Amino acid sequence: MSHGKIREDKTCLNCGHQVEERFCPHCGQENTERRQPFYFLFTHFIEDFTHYDGQFWGTVKNLLFKPGKLTNTYLEGKRQTFVPPVKLYIFVSFITFFLFALFPPFNINYGDKGKDEHNGASANPPKKQVVQNIIKGIEAEKTNSKDSAKITKLNKAQVYIQDSLKADSFEEGLISTMDTNNKIADDSGVLGYKTQEEYDRGTANKKNIFSFINDPFAHKFFKLKEEGVKKGDILRNLVQTSFHNLPKALFIYLPVFAFFLWIFHKKKKWWYFDHGIFTLHYFSFLLVSILILGILLKLTNVLADYAFFNPIIVFAMIIILVYALIYFFIAHRRVYKSHGMVSIIIGGIIFFLNLIAFTFLVTGLAVVSFLMLH
Structure with missing residues (x-):
């Protein structure tokens, strides 16, 4: 692990205490020169995010191939062995969506x-x-x-x-x-109404629990229709807006996932904090898996002319999807120490409830993204 040049002066620049070795025993700051070579900015960035001395790669290896170990190690109090869960999730999320923004896995x-x-x-x-x-x-x-x-x-x-x-x-x-030459058809409408006026008259006395969604959706649809916005532009903008909002949606969903874990486990033995750590590690694994799938999907486009590679890549993608499915059950059993069929039943219920909740989240994200179109 590379470091900046150590100062000859043993007085800490941060707190003024004496520094016998490399780090100040009072505040922990490294006693390096105030000015460093320009490349130090980049090496320091990599070290700060990945702990290039082996901590990061050890974390990734255990995250991918040893479900539940990171959570168990952290809850045992061994906090310096691996990258902290919050830092790991933020870094993996940043890398995943940054690379997808630069190299979209599919063409829209x-x-x-x-x-x-x-x-x-x-x-x-x-x-x-x-x-x-x-x-x-x-x-x-x-x-x-x-x-x-x-x-x-x-x-x-x-x-x-x-x-x-x-x-x-x-x-x-x-x-x-997605043809940009195709506008929204004149006979297109919402709930059978073809214009904003028809919709307002027809629904004036028919308000229900879904009106808070239907009304703004209909207003936006008819506005885009009047402006002559093309179908392809709507779909492309919808995908792009949803993609930009997805990291926020996932971050918001983290406590929801942990809440379902909290419901089905003993409250005295397992705190909500413990479920949060499990959730951060599991979602970090999912993001890494999504990143790998995106890379493989991109390879199918790059290697489209080489028929030999595509079946291999597709097979690898299937393996990853199956592994991502069973990963949760393995990690759940190892962390919560459930036995046999009990672990599978509880894990299946939690997985199913989260699937439903996440579907609602994605639907809500699509609606919000549509309302944000301009």
Whole structure:
């Protein structure tokens, strides 16, 4: 672990006490020179966040491959062995969303691509057109050929290409949905009402518990419709806004997750603080898993021309998803020392309740993101 140059003067710059070695015994400040080389800023940043002397990498290794160990170690009072849970979560969250902002794992700009192809701005024709031209060539070749073996091969090739074209139907549907040339249709509406006036008249005497959501949603929808906002712009902005708000939503959800743990465990033995530590470690693991999945998803795009790698990457992603699912149950049993089926039942109930609560959170996030569109 690199440090700045030590001062010859043994008087602490922070509190004025005598410093016998490297750190002040009174305030803990390192007795280094006030001015350091410029690169010291970057090395100090890395050291401060990752404890590059091995603490960080030991933390990550145990977080990924030893479910529950970080929580047990911390609750035993061994606070210097690994990176503290709050610091770990903040760092992992920062790295995950920062990298996703720089390198999005998926492309949401299909509308622009479709527009360029429609206007002839792209030098390459749409994939569907290319495939259809190939099929026409195969049919012409079959008509002119009298070799039955060759015709059989051509038939197999045609079936394969047609299946490939069908596989792209989802992407084409997404492109159509996100096409920036498509405005909100005139007959589009909310709850059967096509204009703001119709909605206000029709719902004036029909207020219910969902009105506090329906009313602002409808007002925003009709406002965007009047302004001629395009569907693709709405969807792209909605995804981007939701993505920017997701770290805040996850941070808000942490105490909710800990609350469900608190409900199902003995209050005298387990404090809410203990559940909070477990939650921070579990969510840190989830964020690391999401980061790894995002990287693998990005690799499928980069290595799209190498058919050999894609099945391997997809298999790795499936393994990670399955592991992320069972990770909670393993960590829960090791931390709370539950036995056998009891641990699985309690863990399953907690997992199911959190799934429902998180679904409501994501739905609320989508609604808020839509209302924030401009």
